Amino acid sequence: MTPQQSPYSLDFAAERELGLFVRNQLNAGTAQLDVPVTERLFAARQAALAGLPTQAGELSLASVGRSGWSWLEERLRPLAMAFGLVLVLLAGNQTLSLQHIESQEDIDSALLSDELPIDAYLDRGFQSWLADSSRQ
Amino acid sequence: MVKAPAGSHPQATGQTLASRIELSDFLAGVERRAFRQAQFALRDEEAALDVVQEAMLKLAEKYAARPAEELPLLFQRILQNAIRDHMRRSRVRNLWVSLLSAFGSGEEGEPDPLESIETTDTGMLPAGPQGRLEQSQTLSIIESEISKLPARQREAFLMRYWEEMDIAETAAAMGCSEGSVKTHCSRASHTLAAALRAKGIEL
Numbered sequence: 001m002t003p004q005q006s007p008y009s010l011d012f013a014a015e016r017e018l019g020l021f022v023r024n025q026l027n028a029g030t031a032q033l034d035v036p037v038t039e040r041l042f043a044a045r046q047a048a049l050a051g052l053p054t055q056a057g058e059l060s061l062a063s064v065g066r067s068g069w070s071w072l073e074e075r076l077r078p079l080a081m082a083f084g085l086v087l088v089l090l091a092g093n094q095t096l097s098l099q100h101i102e103s104q105e106d107i108d109s110a111l112l113s114d115e116l117p118i119d120a121y122l123d124r125g126f127q128s129w130l131a132d133s134s135r136q
Numbered sequence: 137m138v139k140a141p142a143g144s145h146p147q148a149t150g151q152t153l154a155s156r157i158e159l160s161d162f163l164a165g166v167e168r169r170a171f172r173q174a175q176f177a178l179r180d181e182e183a184a185l186d187v188v189q190e191a192m193l194k195l196a197e198k199y200a201a202r203p204a205e206e207l208p209l210l211f212q213r214i215l216q217n218a219i220r221d222h223m224r225r226s227r228v229r230n231l232w233v234s235l236l237s238a239f240g241s242g243e244e245g246e247p248d249p250l251e252s253i254e255t256t257d258t259g260m261l262p263a264g265p266q267g268r269l270e271q272s273q274t275l276s277i278i279e280s281e282i283s284k285l286p287a288r289q290r291e292a293f294l295m296r297y298w299e300e301m302d303i304a305e306t307a308a309a310m311g312c313s314e315g316s317v318k319t320h321c322s323r324a325s326h327t328l329a330a331a332l333r334a335k336g337i338e339l
Binding site for chain 2: 020038
């Protein structure tokens with residue numbers, strides 16, 4: 001403030017005085033806050049501090065490495081899941097086709113050894129094969 | 137390990153620990169005032185506590201690494217934004233409530249007269265030390281007058297005189313010019329001074 005007195009500076013002094021008065025009153029008020037309120041405030045502060053990203057005592061290099069690794073992990077997780085899914089599908093497909101081949105094997109071997117099971121005559125494919133082969 | 141010369145950059149661990157302690161100290165010092173500020177604006181204890189917690193979490197989450205001298209400004213800014221967000225949300229909620237209650241039966245419209253008796257009854261209590269009674273009366277008058285101020289005026293006034301921030305800091309925290317901080321402060325103090333004079337309170 002300039003030393004010369006103007007209406008504004010007088011006003012400012014009065015404002016400042018009022019500000020100090022209000023400040024003292026309000027500070028007296030906050031000193032008498034209810035215990036549940038101060039407990040909630042304390043809990044809020046603890047919660048905020050618990051949310052700090054790094055705990056004291058961790059080495060910076062180690063934490064950088066760890067955070068880099070966790071970043072990589074986060075990025076790789078969807079890829080790994082997709083890869084796993086593809087593996088499961090391939091394996092399922094493989095076992096299904098193996099089962100199919102096995103079931104065909106029985107009929108084929110029976111045909112070759114000329115011990116046709118009764119089921120073979122019920123098979124429409126067998127009928128047409130029979131007709132085909134007898135025509136040749 | 138070589139001892140670091142005085143004035144060099146502290147180790148990362150020391151810095152984290154220091155900023156944690158600084159943040160803890162800062163929050164401990166400011167939390168009650170922040171709660172009162174939120175309460176003046178929201179007039180609801182629970183909402184004020186929620187808002188203060190939200191502001192603390194945000195400060196710790198985003199700005200914990202900032203130097204201690206920047207924390208008051210950042211915290212005020214976060215707090216005022218949190219208060220404003222809360223008011224906006226509750227305004228929308230109140231709109232819905234009033235719309236819905238307009239359709240429902242208006243049975244709970246009448247305020248309970250017992251409630252108002254309870255709050256004004258403090259004068260009937262057996263007087264303890266006279267000074268303390270007067271002080272608590274003055275305080276409640278001041279608090280209710282501050283609560284009645286327009287939001288921006290209250291923010292500016294409390295930041296300047298309660299948080300002891302200078303005009304530039306207040307302007308930065310409020311996101312406005314220094315000129316409007318001065319205007320807000322001077323209007324707020326005129327209103328407050330007139331209200332206190334009308335209630336017979338001497339400074």
